[in-house]
Structures are given as C-alpha cells and as structure tokens.
Amino acid sequence: MTTRTIQGEKNLQNIHQASKDGIGGSPLRPDGNLKVRGEFAYSSDLWHEDMLWGTALRSPHPRANILSVDVSEALKVPGVYAVLTHEDIPGTKFYGLEIQDQPALAIDKVRYHGEAIALVAADHPETARRAMKRIRVEYEVLTPITTEEQCLDPATYGYVHEPHEYKSHGSGNVCHSQRLVSGLGVTDEVRALADVIVKGSYEVGMQDQAFLGPESGLAVPAEDGGVDLYVATQWLHVDRQQMAPVLALPEEKVRLTLAGVGGAFGGREDLSMQIHACLLALHTGKPVKIVYARDESFFGHVHRHPATMTYEHGATLDGRLVFADCRIVLDGGAYASASPAVVGNAASLGHGPYVIPNVRMEALALYSNNPSCGAMRGFGAVQACFGYESQMDKLATALGMDPVELRQLNAVTQGDLMPTGQEIDAPAPVAELLQRVKDMPLPPPLDPENVDVRTLPGALSNTSHGEGIVRGIGYSVGIKNVGFSEGFDDYSTARVRLEVIGGEPVAMVHTAMAEVGQGGVTVHAQIARTELGVEQVTIHPANTEVGSAGSTSASRQTYMTGGAVKLAAEAVRTELLDKGRRRYGWTHRDLALVGGKVVSASAGVLVPMVDLLGDEAIDLTREHHHRPTEPFDRETGQGFGHVQYTFCANRAVVDVDVELGLVKVVELTAVQDVGKALNPLSVVGQIQGGCTQALGLAVMEEIVVRDGKVRNASFTDYLIPTILDTPPIPVEILELPDPNAPYGLRGVGEAPTVSATPSIVAAIRNATGLALTRVPVRPEHLTGTL
The missing domain is CATH 3.30.365.10 (Aldehyde oxidase/xanthine dehydrogenase, molybdopterin binding domain)
Structure with missing residues (x-):
C-alpha cells in the first residue's frame, strides 16, 4: 500500500512536530486489539440475569390487508411471557425519521416483505421462535406496487399510502421530489449551443449496508416506570425522540446507552428493534434482549435506494460543457425514512463537480411495496455519480478527448457557483486530484504468458487459467456534501x-x-x-x-x-x-x-x-x-443548502475474463482532499473502506427483489468483497484547509464510496468496449447472455 500526504505547498513538518497522540498523530484505536482478538463486547453479547428473549413475526407478503391476527396458540407455549400486536402499543403507533409514516407494528395492512406484525417474549430464543410460528394471520393478498410505472399511476395500481395519510413532501406515490434549474435551464436554444450531445440511461441496484453485527439490544425496565435501552445505533437522541411517543413515556424516562456496534453505514440510522424490545420489557417487567438473525437483518433495516437515471449532456467541440439535463428516480420502498434528504442530495449534487452553465434536474423518491430504503454511505450522491461519470466517459469518446482532460477542463474550483447558486468558498482541487491520481504509478502490465494464474479473474476457483483476459483502466471523480443540509440545525x-x-x-x-x-x-x-x-x-x-x-x-x-x-x-x-x-x-x-x-x-x-x-x-x-444552511427552493433548487463539499478521485485497473464474464480489480487508487488529517492512519482506513464498499456495488452487491420479495437475504447469496476480492488501494491525501471547519478538516468517509464505483465500471468498459449502464456489473452483462 502506498500512502502519501500532501499539504498544498507545505510538507509534513507540522505532523512530525505534533504530539504523538495528539492532532496529526496516528494513535491506535482503543478498541482495536479487543476486536482483533474477538474480545470486544458487541450489543449481541449483552446479558442480564432473568432476561427474556424477543422476536417478531414478519409478513411473507409485500402487500396485503390484515384481516385478523390470532395469538392464542402462541400464548399457550410454555415459557412465553408476552405476545403483543399493535393493539398493545400504549402511545402513538407511528414513527419515522422525517415523516411519521411507519407503524411500530402493522395495523391493518403490510406494505413490504418482512414487515413486523407481532412480538413474542419468552425465556429462551428458540421458545420465542416456536411461539412466533403459532401466531395465525389471515391476509388478503394484494398485487404489490413495485415499478416506476405502477408507482406513478395510482389510479390504475393503487396507493402504497392513502392520499394525504401523512404529512409528506410529495403526492400520490411520490414521497418527495426536488427540481433544480440554473442558467437558462435546458431549452431548444440552449441545446443549439452544443456541438456534441450525448444521452444515457443508467441503473443502480439495491445495495445493503451488510454490517457484520446484526441488530441487537437489551431493554431493562426501570423502577421509575421508564426503560433503559442498551443498543447498537447511530443516533441515540433521535432514537429516543421517536421511541418515547410510542411508549407513552416522557423522553427523560427513555434512557439510551450505546452498546458495541458491529458496523453501520447508515443502516442503523432508522429504528429497528428498539421500540419492540422496550414494549416487551415494559409489558413483562423483565429485561428483554433481541438479536436479529441474518435474514431478519435484511428485512429489519433500510437499504441503499435503487435508482434509474437519464442524463443528457451537451458540449462544445473543445470540450466545454454547455448543459446537463437529468432525471433521477429513487425507489424509497414502503416508508419514507431518509428519502427526502436523499432526494435533496441527488438533486443538488447530481450534476457532479463540474461547471455547467445550464442545468435542469428532477429527482424524486417513490413509495413502493419494495423494501424500505434510506441512509447508506454517500446517499443520493452515489447513485448520481455513476450516472454523470458514465456520461463524462461517453462525452469524451464522442469528442475524441482524454477522459481525464475532459473532466479537468470542466472541473469546479474555489469561487465557482454550484447549480444551486451556492458558492464554493473553500478549496476545491478537483483538477489536481485527477492529475495526481493519473500520475500515480500503474501496476505492472498484464503478461498472459508469464503470470501467476492465482491472480487472474476466477483463478482461485480454478475457473480460469489465463485465457481471454484483457486489462482496462478507468477514472472518476465525485462530490459529496458533509453534514446535514437544507436548514437542519445540525x-x-x-x-x-x-x-x-x-x-x-x-x-x-x-x-x-x-x-x-x-x-x-x-x-x-x-x-x-x-x-x-x-x-x-x-x-x-x-x-x-x-x-x-x-x-x-x-x-x-x-x-x-x-x-x-x-x-x-x-x-x-x-x-x-x-x-x-x-x-x-x-x-x-x-x-x-x-x-x-x-x-x-x-x-x-x-x-x-x-x-x-x-x-x-x-x-x-x-x-x-455549523454555519446555517437553508432549504432548496422546491421548484428551482436554489439555496445555500450544504455546509461543506468534499471531493475524491479514483483510478481503477481491472482484468476481465471476457469469455466467462469475470472481473478482478487489480488496483483501486484514491486521491482525496481531507482538509486536515487529524489521524492520518484512520483517514487512510476510511478511504480504503469506502473504496471497498464501492467495489462491492460495482461488481457484486445487490439485494435481488422480485415482485416485492427479497430473494437473497443471506451472506451466501448476497455477496460482499472479502480480502480475496479487495485489491491494493494506494491512497494519496491532500490537506487544503477549509476555513469554516474545525482545524480546517473535511469529512472523509463517504467521498470514496461516491467516486470509486464509476472508475471500476469505466475500467471494465475500457477492457471490453461494452456500454455497461447498470451496476452491479454481472457476468451475463459481459458475455452477452443477459
């Protein structure tokens, strides 16, 4: 691994002078050795004497009316202390991050495959599961609403939520929408200014956060009538804010303590088992522990929004961008979760880190009977980056230009205006990032006659011995906001x-x-x-x-x-x-x-x-x-919406077996401006981790949903990169301070996840000559068997 830190015109002197364990040093994590040795206490390791185990009955249908729920047989199972339905909820029955549209337990209908209907508490987890299977639910099964066409035609296909059922930002099956217009927009007159126009349609599959520690926690009833919850989460106070009304308790009687977290990536920003464990604990008067099984985890948390996108870019013959016309449709699934914020990010960042005089953008999230989607690392910006970076490569080809030079020619810099009208008032070294990533040494060229076959695509499975292997190189750059936006007091x-x-x-x-x-x-x-x-x-x-x-x-x-x-x-x-x-x-x-x-x-x-x-x-x-932001205008998208921007550039080198459709990422290089590296070792780890998740989205990770049902809710069938899939990830860090931020730092973790996926797909295109408009790229996309 190669790691370099560049501080503009400065060198590393101030890091060397810093306290070994202070800012600029790289002290090791206090929990690192415990985790490596397997001794760290995660939330699933929590224990309390006399505790009960909780579990949930979940719907096998993505859309159905609930006609009746009979828990009588479950209550007869020895060792069962409680079986609860929505009728046992003492307070309000709905919660949600931005829109309170999700029932703590299904009431009269289910809206997605895996929605919780009833809860069981028993003295042993297997007893709880056996009792859960005895609950009898009578359904009227309905045809699920799963496609964009169905969602946008509620008169024919129906509503996921009845009109005006909740205070929403949208209408019908549209959860939230955001338009953006800058310059002259995109008119016939603007199109006439472009010498070359390229169009493309792109698709991003549903990615899971795939954290290794499943949802889990322990709820302990307190003498004051409140409850203490020890839980793996991402946001203690907003968890409490959502939980308290459902439990009919004042917030001060709902006390949360963070337990050991085994990964998150956005999937723990929404509630999962929190309310359920507390309901059971308060009902039984005993501590209750809930630990999800792996398949339940796939049902129990939100995922990355799948997206369909259409882009049209126009440029002059010398490569200057004239306009961008964009539409991004995100499938939000059954409940809103963070969809409004994801839409805001997609709309305001969906044109990329480029100066484009005229932009028209429409972004929307739909309610559907597919699994709920919400926060995942880089949300909104990840999907859009695949679209606009694919367009940059297509435009470079049409113009006969080097793809890096085209990006540099149009790159934003400090002082430029985003299409939202917001000035970039901190360093924006996009062109420099691209140059640095391009200049970094390449791995040795592929020599099919003299190569260790174990390093080739599929060779570890003995499926390839060097035949039909071609190499490709691809580049990309991305933009991401830092912090919450659009007027949120973060x-x-x-x-x-x-x-x-x-x-x-x-x-x-x-x-x-x-x-x-x-x-x-x-x-x-x-x-x-x-x-x-x-x-x-x-x-x-x-x-x-x-x-x-x-x-x-x-x-x-x-x-x-x-x-x-x-x-x-x-x-x-x-x-x-x-x-x-x-x-x-x-x-x-x-x-x-x-x-x-x-x-x-x-x-x-x-x-x-x-x-x-x-x-x-x-x-x-x-x-x-942080400094105040403001909501984007709903029709024009104008406004000072973001606190800070962060940028990362990537170069991917891939080997592709064009006969078998197998891909090996040989190297994935990253260059990122971090403002100030408070802990350089940790910064590099964040960048490499973000690149690895982006690799997963590029070539293997997808929740397969058919007719609203999840088909691969396991790590056997949902594939994530292992150490054998992860290539060397050389990292170069720039430190160009942001004057508005503490120590001049920039947020780090999301930017490489945004930018790395398009570089991998660009490299595969370079190797194969195929268009490749969808991620993850599957073998059948490469062999023509789709």
Missing part, C-alpha cells in the same frame, strides 16, 4: 472534565456520539490531548445523559462532535488559565498547556497543572453548530 454537544487523578491531570470526554467504527473515540481523545496538554484522556460511554451529538452519518462526526470537543476543551483551558491568573497574577499573553504544565513561550514553565487544579475539577459542556 449541532453536537460535548462535555469535557479536567481533574487530578493519581497525581496526574486527566481529561474526560463525554458525548453521545455513536462509535460505529469511524474512529471518533480516538480522535476525541487526540483533540483533548492537543487542547489541554495532557496525556491521560478517558472517553465516557455514549448515552443520553449528555446532549445530542447528532447522527454518525453524513461524514459529520469529526467535524461536528470533534468541533464540540474542541470548544469544550478550549473553554476548560480558558477557565484553568483564568484561575492561574487570579491566583498568581500572570500577565503573560502567550500561555499554553503543554505536557501537563502551564507554560509561557517567553517565561517557560509556570506551574504544573496538578498544582493549579488541586482538588477541584473543571467540568464544562459546549455545543458546536
């Missing part, structure tokens, strides 16, 4: 405490940030060490006793909660130094905390921090709010 809270323990100054950091693998627990400690000059930092368990940290999504946690930790630590430092000024009469203006001491650049060490603190502790809480 804030985070942090509490920092400084005190003397065991004769040393020790800082404690307490936030509600969900650590889902992104490394926030490491970075927060680095920030505290840097701002307070201490070595010992403890991270308090994340829970709802402190203010919200927002969701661990949208590449926002280091920016937002890291920013809150910085503010809180700075406030603690200020109070400590003020205490010293009052006690000792210091007049120095150059005070700092270094190595556990108060120092002055002009006077040297003034006092050890332990002497200044004594028996007192300084304990302060601060909130970090």
